[in-house]
Amino acid sequence: MEAIAFYLFSALTIAMFTIVVVSDNALYAMSALAGGMIFIAGFFFLLDAEFLGVVQIIVYTGAVMALYAFGMMFFDTTRAVKENVENKYVLNTLAGLATVFAVVAVTAPFAGEHVGYVLEAVAPIIDGVGNSQMVGYVLFTKYLVPFELAAIMLLVAMIAGIVLVSKTMDKNITMLEAEVQEEAEKDYKKDKIWI
């Protein structure tokens, strides 16, 4: 059962992501990416990380992909970027080598598991306690400070996103204030309208 699920999800994920990297159409690519993200959530469920799986679906497929979708509206997606890739041979060799080496490097230590290399669990999973409950415990005890820092980071990122995309960002902010004031006065004089 697990094996079937694993291979199914593997095949689907790899297929989706391959579409993402090879597709010429940005819209297809985005759709495939969203699909891939959902299938990855499947792996999390397989690995008894239900909470993470839910988060994956909500955050990635819901929030991040929606963000990309909105982002794409800014760009003229019909006018696809013409991708002229030089030295395809070099590129493929590099990517292939990196893949093979990375696979070998990652699997090598576990291929020799009989060495008896046992690690002490830092936050052990306790039987009979639900995953979400455990995550809650660990997140709010051991990882409280990083959690808060992540929250601050997200806040900063949100503000950054708003500030960057706001229309007059290509001008100096202090100048902008003066300009806005000026324009407001102009408008006031012209149209006698308060803004």
Add this chain to the structure above:
Amino acid sequence: MEKYLLIALFAPIVGSLFAAIFGDRPKNVITGIVTSALLGISFLASFYLLTYVDETHIVKVELFTWILAGNFTIPFNFIADPVSVIMMVTVTTVSTAVHVYSMGYMANDKGYNRYFSYLSAFVFSMMILVMSNNFLGLFIGWEGVGLCSWLLIGHWYHKHSASWAANEAFIMNRVADLGMLVGLFILFWNIGSLEYDVVFENIGSLDNDTVTLAAIFLFVGAMGKSAQFPLHTWLADAMEGPTPVSALIHAATMVTAGVYLVIRANEIFALVPDVGFFIACLGAFVAMFAASMALVNNDLKRIIAYSTLSQLGYMFVAAGLGAYWIALFHLMTHAFFKSVLFLGAGNVMHAMDDELNIKKMGGLNSSMKYTGLIMILASLALSGIFPFAGFFSKDAILEVAFAEHAYILWAMLWVSAGLTAFYSFRLVMLVFFGKKEHKKFGFNPHETYTFVLLAMTPLAILAIVSGFFGGAFESYVTQILPHYDNHHHISGAAILIAMTLALAIGGIMFAVYKYSNGGFDKKLEQTFIYKLLINQYYIPEAYDRFLVQPFTRASTYAWLNIDNKIVDGTVDLIATTIYKTGDKTRAMQSGNLSKMLRWMVVGLVVLLTLALFYRP
């Protein structure tokens, strides 16, 4: 008493530093006065020590521990025992006179203040040399006098010959100093200390070969400083310096440092009579060798320089044969009469506008009576005529040579004594008597300042009378030096004295006779011997050809090939490699994100490869 020792030692350096303050300023008489006065104080302190110090009253001062490293302890300590006190008095006497004399001689010199600073620094170094109570302190003084000698010979550094002579003296001394250093290393290696007391106490326990080696290497140092063959050429060239410098450094004090070293280290040399005999042989050879060169030279100062060399040879004969007190005695009397001879020569030069060729002089006695008188007296002392100082000391050396059955050495010294008498009076006759050759060249000789003559007078008096103190001198210094009583060794000492005296008088008479009748035939100048002598046995030329020129060629070769091609080439190669690498790899930094990403992946692949395949 320590107080007087310190005053004697440090008064000169105070004067030197004071004069150094005015170093780059125009002439200021106060530097001359202050340095001379401080030298006078140093002299008085030394003289007071002379009256106080004897066998039971040896003054020792330890200022501070100088070097302390593991078992190696060198205190900065000084001693005033009979030997060093005699040296101190000799040095301060001559240098005080020379300082006062210099105030007249250098009166119109641009580097007046600088000159006095160097001169006093020299006296300080010399005092360290003679007063140190360990070999390392002696070595410091030894190097110090070498440095000051270099500064003073090169005082007129704008003259190429002067700077060349200064470098020659310095480099030749450096060669010898290496020998001395090796000697000191041997002593320290085997004894573990450089204190005089410790070294002399333990030197007897070393095996003969070690002592011989140490003695030889120490003597190599002495050879350089005292300009013994084959390191003698610098002394004659050193006459490029101001004449008072020649009088003080290259006649009375510094060049005798080698003799002082042998006397001071007599307990080492006494253990190895073979080395002593070699020293004596070399001394006798140099005495004759230098005297022969003085016979024909026409340069006023060089003649006296060769005579200095010759007299140093005499001292080494005495020291080598074990008659240390006689060597010290001759050192002292020689300091007096030779320095006054040089100062007289300085007066002559002053009168003749720095002309040195004695063939261009003559008849100066009429205009420079007092200088002439002093020069004649000093020459008599140098020739060893009774009752002048040279007679007593030089005769004693001849008696030593005879008493030690070194008849060949005695004969060489005896002949040299005759030659000395001859060339001394050849000089006197050519300069002060005879035809007034200088008229042809338009010179207008005149006597120098009175105070300059007064400064010379004490030295002249000492040159006359110091011989009479021989007995007192002997009993004084033999308190610590070995006794050497030659009068009982030989019967008929009187005959020897008479022979020497007769030869000296004969030499003087011959010179007086010949040069009052117009001198020698010009044809003699064509003979081989004359050419050999006037060219100093071709030794400077040989040094130039066989040492200096090959070394220059080797250096040029090394410069062009090793330094330029290999050393510089390596450095340039590194620079070029880095530069070219930068030039080539600059293309990587194209600013294109895609290319940068590719390079990043290349790096990733390399790191993965290393992680997989590299097993240390």
Add this chain to the structure above:
Amino acid sequence: MDIGLTHYLVLSTILFSIGLYGVLKRKNLLLLFFSTEIMLNAVNIGLVAVGNHYGDLTGQMFAFFIIAVAASEVAVGLGLLVLWYRKHQTIDLDSLQDMKG
């Protein structure tokens, strides 16, 4: 056939390599972001799998933080991308050459 850690790690690596290939190949900046997301997700699978293998929650924690970082990255990155597009009317990677030395 039992599915072990190795399977997940190999999958993770393959997905990562797909992302890497995308990063290398794509010139469209938006798709470059997509590729980055793929790489981040691939790592997440690996972390969770290792954590599961050792019975440890730390892997999941790291995955959480990675998701948080990815979300921030998307917000800021997209903002910058929008700015760039406004200024240059293109999101071609080769146009990013202001730093050319």
